[in-house]
Amino acid sequence: xxxxxxxxxxxxxxxxxxxxxxxxxxxxxxxxxxxxxxxxxxxxxxxxxxxxxxxxxxxxxxxxxxxxxxxxxxxxxxxxxxxxxxxxxxxxxxxxxxxxxxxxxxxxxxxxxxxxxxxxxxxxxxxxxxxxxxxxxxxxxxxxxxxxxxxxxxxxxxxxxxxxxxxxxxxxxxxxxxxxxxxxxxxxxxxxxxxxxxxxxxxxxxxxxxxxxxxxxxxxxxxxxxxxxxxxxxxxxxxxxxxxxxxxxxxxxxxxxxxxxxxxxxxxxxxxxxxxxxxxxxxxxxxxxxxxxxxxxxxxxxxxxxxxxxxxxxxxxxxxxxxxxxxxxxxxxxxxxxxxxxxxxxxxxxxxxxxxxxxxxxxxxxxxxxxxxxxxxxxxxxxxxxxxxxxxxxxxxxxxxxxxxxxxxxxxxxxxxxxxxxxxxxxxxxxxxxxxxxxxxxxxxxxxxxxxxxxxxxxxxxxxxxxxxxxxxxxxxxxxxxxxxxxxxxxxxxxxxxxxxxxxxxxxxxxxxxxxxxxxxxxxxxxxxxxxxxxxxxxxxxxxxxxxxxxxxxxxxxxxxxxxxxxx
Numbered sequence: 228x229x230x231x232x233x234x235x236x237x238x239x240x241x242x243x244x245x246x247x248x249x250x251x252x253x254x255x256x257x258x259x260x261x262x263x264x265x266x267x268x269x270x271x272x273x274x275x276x277x278x279x280x281x282x283x284x285x286x287x288x289x290x291x292x293x294x295x296x297x298x299x300x301x302x303x304x305x306x307x308x309x310x311x312x313x314x315x316x317x318x319x320x321x322x323x324x325x326x327x328x329x330x331x332x333x334x335x336x337x338x339x340x341x342x343x344x345x346x347x348x349x350x351x352x353x354x355x356x357x358x359x360x361x362x363x364x365x366x367x368x369x370x371x372x373x374x375x376x377x378x379x380x381x382x383x384x385x386x387x388x389x390x391x392x393x394x395x396x397x398x399x400x401x402x403x404x405x406x407x408x409x410x411x412x413x414x415x416x417x418x419x420x421x422x423x424x425x426x427x428x429x430x431x432x433x434x435x436x437x438x439x440x441x442x443x444x445x446x447x448x449x450x451x452x453x454x455x456x457x458x459x460x461x462x463x464x465x466x467x468x469x470x471x472x473x474x475x476x477x478x479x480x481x482x483x484x485x486x487x488x489x490x491x492x493x494x495x496x497x498x499x500x501x502x503x504x505x506x507x508x509x510x511x512x513x514x515x516x517x518x519x520x521x522x523x524x525x526x527x528x529x530x531x532x533x534x535x536x537x538x539x540x541x542x543x544x545x546x547x548x549x550x551x552x553x554x555x556x557x558x559x560x561x562x563x564x565x566x567x568x569x570x571x572x573x574x575x576x577x578x579x580x581x582x583x584x585x586x587x588x589x590x591x592x593x594x595x596x597x598x599x600x601x602x603x604x605x606x607x608x609x610x611x612x613x614x615x616x617x618x619x620x621x622x623x624x625x626x627x628x629x630x631x632x633x634x635x636x637x638x639x640x641x642x643x644x645x646x647x648x649x650x651x652x653x654x655x656x657x658x659x660x661x662x663x664x665x666x667x668x669x670x671x672x673x674x675x676x677x678x679x680x681x682x683x684x685x686x687x688x689x690x691x692x693x694x695x696x697x698x699x700x701x702x703x704x705x706x707x708x709x710x711x712x713x714x715x716x717x718x719x720x721x722x723x724x725x726x727x728x729x730x731x732x733x734x735x736x737x738x739x740x741x742x743x744x745x746x747x748x749x750x751x752x753x754x755x756x757x758x759x760x761x762x763x764x765x766x767x768x769x770x771x772x773x774x775x776x777x778x779x780x781x782x783x784x785x786x787x788x789x790x791x792x793x794x795x
Contacts, residue, residue: 241269242428245290245338247281248273249301251409252294258421266428275409278302279327282334292428293338295331296391296420298411299346299369302327306372309365310352317371324372328379335385339661340431340590342424343380344391345373349400349411384640384662387427387590394419426585432659433648436566436586437544439482440531443493443500443522445550447479447512448472449574452503453496463509468574475577476511486596487587488518488538488603492530492547497522518603527554528561538603539712541651541748546586593642595689602713605686623718624783626683630692630722631787635669635676642690643678646709651748653715653755655708655741673698676707679723681714688714694723696730703731705741708752718781720755726786728778741770 244259246252256270271290273281278297285293300307305320334341346369353359359366380386394416404410429435444451449461449468461469462476483489489512493500500522504514514520519537521530527549535545542564549555550570559567566586571577589596609626635643644662651657660668669676679692691711697704705727710720731739741761743753745768757763760778761770772778780786 241267242292243288243290244268244270244424244428245281245285245293246270246272246296247278247293248296249276249278249298250296250405250411251275252296252417253408254410254412254414255294255296255417255420258417259424262421262425264425266425266432266434268425268428279330282330282337285334285337289337291339292431293334293341294344294424295341296344297327297346299348299372302346303372306365306368309363309368310348310354312354314363317368320368320372321375324375325379328376328383331380331386332383335383335663336667339385339664340428341383341386342389342427343376343386344389344420345376347391347395350395350397351400384666387431389420389423389427391420393423422585426588427590429585430588430590431648431661433590433645434543435589435649436487436546438488438490438518438535438538438540438546439479439587440490440492440534440545440547441479442549442551442554443491443495443503445574446548446577447476448503448507448510453499457499457503457507460503460507462507469509471575471577473509473511475574475581478578478581480511480516482581482587483516483600485587485592486589486599488540488599489516490534490538491517491520491522492527492534492549493522494524494527495522516600518600526557528558531558531562531565539715546584548581591641591645593645593690595642595645595691598687598689602686602688605688606713609683609685623781626685626717626783627785628681628683628717628719628783629785629787630719631680631682632726633678633680635665635678639678639690640665643676643693646690646693646711647707650709650711651746652712652751653708653710653720654746654749655752655756656706656744657746657749658707674706677726679710679719681717681719683717692719692723694727696727698731698734698736701737703727703734703736703739705739708741715751718784721759721781722784722786724759724761725778725780728772728774732774732777736774739772739774743768743770 246256252272256272259268259270278295282295300310303320303323305315305323309315331341331343348365348369354365358364361367377388380388399412399416401411401413404413441447449472450459452460461472463469463473479489501514504510504512519534521534531545531547532542535542542562545565547558547565547567548570555567555570558565568584571580633639640662644660644665648659668674674695674697676693676695678690679694680690681688681692691714693707693709694705695707697706708723710723728739741756743756745753756770759770761772763770
């Protein structure tokens, strides 16, 4: 037996995308293959029109992803009859649609993820316009088909539905291109599709941005608060600029509600700025909506770096918005990993510019995402308490930490995959797996994966740890050892290792191994393992423990296994 393969994402390698369609997707393939921005994509097309065979029997050269873009009348022939004014039974429509979704479900095993484009029809297919949305109208039937498609794909963990209607306008379809090249759309449609597809791939790879840092004056409100006072800021009211900035704040609040952290980097007097956030009656965002602030006269690049460090996030997770092009250029030059979008001078475009940004797209939103802002606030209280207690050991004992250990299951699978793909610092192997790949890896009975939920007297940190083992007759390997930076340094790492050692001792194993795969970002993981008590084989980058020796759980932490409390 050998340790599991190291599957770290390589930004220099093009990802393979298999294009499956009943029309010509060569233009889309060209847009994708000629775009040098990350993620780079190399596209290959399935045989023309062979949708079902291509899904069930992909070509011999394996692909990472697949895009399935079809015409509704070809996948669901009953819909074609409806377009031709033939009365059809909706049960027949749903049965034919079910054959398509069953095929997609089976195809999951071949790809890391499959992207399916929702169905559209040309604007010139108006039929009897007055009846198009009535009971037997084609547009009403198409709406039902897309809804049924979305509902049936909900159970397919690695199949994602893209909204094709977003790429269309009244001139998107080209009859001439169809007859000449079997391409139904003008190139602009494929350009928009390529952008959305690359954003979707980035989200599946776990590269979504997590922190949005904003300026205050002339960004959250109109005017300089230090000059005009909070009472005379332009925000809301009967003022087109104030109304536009109010909508921008609402758009920021919407991002916060889905788990994106907000922070402030502003050159201002902190007391005056906080007074505006607290007292202005039209203010949508209040101080508690921001995970951290740097309101001072310091260099903004330094402030942005400090905010990321305070929130335990890498700079690759940060977006910076500022109305001043000089400040944008400074942050862009000093912190190249931070995404600094060009920002419009016209304040009426702020909200729409933010809402169309793709860098916050996520493949799924877990309970931990939704409560991230509250967790950050709780962590702030936790850090303040640390300053009031003498030693680190005393403080950890006072936290009353509870760690709940559960086996991987349907309920926690999304969060497990998210942690695998997003965690960098405390990550032993940095394996990046899709839901499908994780399920396949866990098929053999000798492979186990446990999750670790953490809470203490300050609050709940959620599911923050993963440990997986590959177990042999005498030796076990720790394949995945992953812990969110949110709970690093609170002895949860030691609980995970003690659990692994205790489990292996119970099986009578002779040796427990952990192979460390170094990356640019997982040095904290190495430092922990060097202090773990395991012996270190430098030549193999391997940590060793012999389970016949008892491995002690850290003091003062209550460990609950499968809902049965076990005090350690």
